[in-house]
Amino acid sequence: MVEQFNRALGLANTRIVEAVGNFLPGVLVFLVVLAVTLAVALVLRSTVRRGLNSLDFDRRAELLGMSLASWTPSHSASTLIASIVYWTILTLGLLLGLTALDAALPSQFAVSVLEYVPHLLAALAIGVGGGIVARYLARAILIGAVNMGMQSARLISLTVKWLVLIVAAAMALDHIGIGRTVLLLAFGILFGGVVLACAIAVGLGAREAVSRALDRQLREASRDDTVNHV
């Protein structure tokens, strides 16, 4: 009985030792991958930050509408991009390390996350592109409206800016598959509602004001025609 118990215990010990023996190289590889990734991430963060600073990226980013000053005054666009690069590399390293452990669940998770990365990058590109277009259009409309003497120039410019931003955000979220149906419905309702509200407001409340504004616009244009500036 005792002998049988000792044999079973020995067998269990052997299995545990074997399992630990099989698992330890994976852990070692995981730790090595993590350490290398950390080193690469640190070097890349520093390189990206220096490279962007030398390109005067913060000023150019502000020009393109990617200013962070209003949200996080202590951070600049170059710091943000360097941080994104750092955390992306670190996350990828972590996922790569998890596959080295040869555990089924973390490996599947790592693969599915890696498959998701291109969608995330595309969504990020859509978001950044939308931000740049929104800022450009808002500025062009503000200048044009002020030159036309419209008192509500800033309101029009802001409206266009937020419309473009909302469209870009909806496209980005749709691309990464978050709340696709809800988003589509919400977007349709929002846009439809805004257009309907504007139509009703102009049709019922501001018909005469619009007519007067158009009339004034036409008359002022014809008066300007007679002036030769050059």
Add this chain to the structure above:
Amino acid sequence: MADAARAKNALLVGLISFQDGETIGPVVAAARAALTGHFGDLAGRIVLADCGSTDGTVARAREAVGSGDLLELSPPRSTSDLLEQPYHGVPGKARALRAILATARDLESRACVIVDGKVRTVTPQWFDWLCRPVVDHDFDYVLPYYHRHPYAGALTRGLVYPLVRALYGVRLRQPAAAEFACSGRLVEHFLDEDFWDREASQVGIDLWLATSVAAADFRLGEAAVGIHTHHARSEAALDLGTTIAQVVGSLFADLERRAARWQRTRGSVPVQQFGTPVAEPPPASSPDVERLFESFRLASRELRDIWTWVLPPRTIVDLRKLADGPVAQFRLDDEMWARIVYDFALGYRLRVLPRDHLLRSLVPLYSGWWASFILQVRALDAAAADQRVEDLAMAFEAQKPYLISRWRWPERLRSG
């Protein structure tokens, strides 16, 4: 034999037209009368470069020339001509001018005079005033000086003339004029220039020719040709923003190219005057000062964030103070206006904003300057108003070191 051929084409009259059926006949007739009446001993040639008119302009020119010889050129056309309406109204104008100048060179012309086909007031005497200094006095370049109401040509008076004068040191009062006369030597110089195929050359060619001459060593003159009126080529007039973007953009682009030249120039010299000045300028519609000032006031509130990219903080504060004051006492200081123009030139060079945005954001500042100018000259006669423009040009010259220092050390753009 060779001398006879040269004498035959000693004077070339180049006409540029686009949808000028209404005016081209009298212009060709005036050119023909000038060639026979004023330059009979030289006998020249009339060259018409039409930029794709569809209203019978070329046929009317043929009718007007009668038995005379009309050389017709068809400058190459580009699809880009359809995209933008130039302020002078001739799509592909640089190509037309280049074709005429190349013809003048091929014919070994002693002098070449260019006239726009849209002018209503052109007379045979115009050709004499423009060409005589070139033919008889060895001048290289003669620009017309149109007699205008003080309110007309405000962009030229308030920005183009003072800037060209301060930069290149010559007092050409209407450097953007479409008409000019030039010598055979200058024709060669023009054709050797590298700006013909540059972006915006079709729009800015008139100004670029003038600055090309001003920046080189040529004899310049100015001919008072009287009143200049013309027909409208397009039913829809170009808006002020586009006009400013085209004219000022052309000037700033040229300024960028000739930086080494204008930084060495100090002061300015007058150019010799020809022609007969007209006593009274034509009447002009009176601009609405209140509306101009209101445009300036609105922009000083709404465009401040954009101007911050171009103008130093002190100027922004000063503009705000001016906008808050009453319109009757509104005066935009000459030195301040000169510095604003210089700051925009530097902003254009550094691309602190998309260039179109930058140039269009200058429009309300120009409106403000114009309102201030009208308030200052409305009680003055034409001579006193001209003197006011001369004072402004002096301010541009006085502030030129400001431009030079910022051009050399652009990091100071947003300081001070």
